[in-house]
Amino acid sequence: MANGDRTVLQFSTQSTANFSAEVHPLVIFNICDCYVRRPDQAERVIGTLLGSVLSDGTVDIRNSYAVPHTESADQVALDIEYHHNLLVSHQKVNPKEVIVGWQNQPTEDVEKDSRNSGCWKLFSQVGSFLQYAGEDARITGPLQGRCPNYRVSSTLLEIERCRVGRAFREDAMLSGHLPETRYSTGLGVTGRSALIHDFYSREVPNPVHLTVDTGFRNGEGTIKAYVSVNLALGDRQLASQFQEIPLNLRMVEAELLGFDILKTTSVDKLPTDLEGMEVTMQRLLALIDDIYKYVDDVVEGRVAADNSIGRFISDTVAALPKLSPPAFDKLVNDSLQDQLLLLYLSSITRTQLALAEKLNTAAQIL
Known part of the structure; x- marks a missing residue:
């Protein structure tokens, strides 16, 4: 060769x-x-x-x-x-x-x-x-x-x-x-x-x-x-x-929500429950404003109507509980009072445990 x-x-x-x-x-x-x-x-x-x-x-x-x-x-x-x-x-x-x-x-x-x-x-x-x-x-x-x-x-x-x-x-x-x-x-x-x-x-x-x-x-x-x-x-x-x-x-809707939270790699401090609720309510209000704007645009003829979106909005509104403003305020206040009571009881429990630990330490020293 x-x-x-x-x-x-x-x-x-x-x-x-x-x-x-x-x-x-x-x-x-x-x-x-x-x-x-x-x-x-x-x-x-x-x-x-x-x-x-x-x-x-x-x-x-x-x-x-x-x-x-x-x-x-x-x-x-x-x-x-x-x-x-x-x-x-x-x-x-x-x-x-x-x-x-x-x-x-x-x-x-x-x-x-x-x-x-x-x-x-x-x-x-x-x-x-x-x-x-x-x-x-x-x-x-x-x-x-x-x-x-x-x-x-x-x-x-x-x-x-x-x-x-x-x-x-x-x-x-x-x-x-x-x-x-x-x-x-x-x-x-x-x-x-x-x-x-x-x-x-x-x-x-x-x-x-x-x-x-x-x-x-x-x-x-x-x-x-x-x-x-x-x-x-x-x-x-x-x-x-x-x-x-x-x-x-690939992410479904539930995974997308969790991914948006976890993708923030650095935070100054962990948000409290009230701060987290405030952020959630702000996002909810922003979504409601977007829905209001879309409905107004459809009514005014600026955007073509979509039957599937209309049915979805209708089903969402129908799923909301029908409560009068006074009844809703009472429900929120009752829940808030229950949470405050739990916080008070947990604080008393921590105080009693700390006091018992100090007494036990003093008894061992004596």
Whole structure:
């Protein structure tokens, strides 16, 4: 072969153009909360994503929960029993929410792996290999025989720098060995992620892999979503690869209200109940003024009438209690008097506790 000749392998991949995902703020808050409360020795948190698939094929991620796991340089383990029990509990409350994927947080080692020009080498179809190797291959080490974890030892995951264009050896299949599968690395995606993704692929087809950068390495909390696609040479599947898909933040009305409050990162002091009520009433009055202006514009002909808005305003007004001004004032005053009485009783209780503590201290000294 001449020095200038090169052999090029062209792989065909599944298209991810029709894949997209939407994540709700609750999921991000759950992930961050679980990361803060993680065990001291844990570098990241792994969890299950719940939601549904919309009519246009978009994956709507609405909820999540963490799954206990242990991992080291050569082993990964998920507590499957805990995962299934918590899934059953969630579906008793929200039966429409099903598994749509899983999530984790990148670590420093992951960030180094994302800059690695090589690729991860591991056996494809890990479940088939586990069935081939026997039940003892599932659980190894100190947890063997004590918990039904999904554990893959170092013999299943070998990190190797592979040259681009390395030929697939058909003699491996003829000799009874499993073909190799390669997963590309990126922010939050490693060979161990491939093993976990294989487990969730058994739970649901085409699971979404969500990564949240809780370390703010790029100055922001990067959130990305991936799906696994197959790399094929002709009609033969050779590898699987994580490919990033579009991810949008979706908020319903209730989440939008909470997000407006939480997005203020710095406050001088916490507002009192009266101050909070004052701010709420000011916003309510501003909304009422907007409704008055809209109704006046419709009556004067400056704005076209919308029947749906009219019915909504009518239903809102009909839902208000019909009370005369004196009755409303009496109701508010009675509630205020009850609150003042509770404050007075709580103040007396605190005073009595402080006095009892001082008397107890004086008695011990004497």
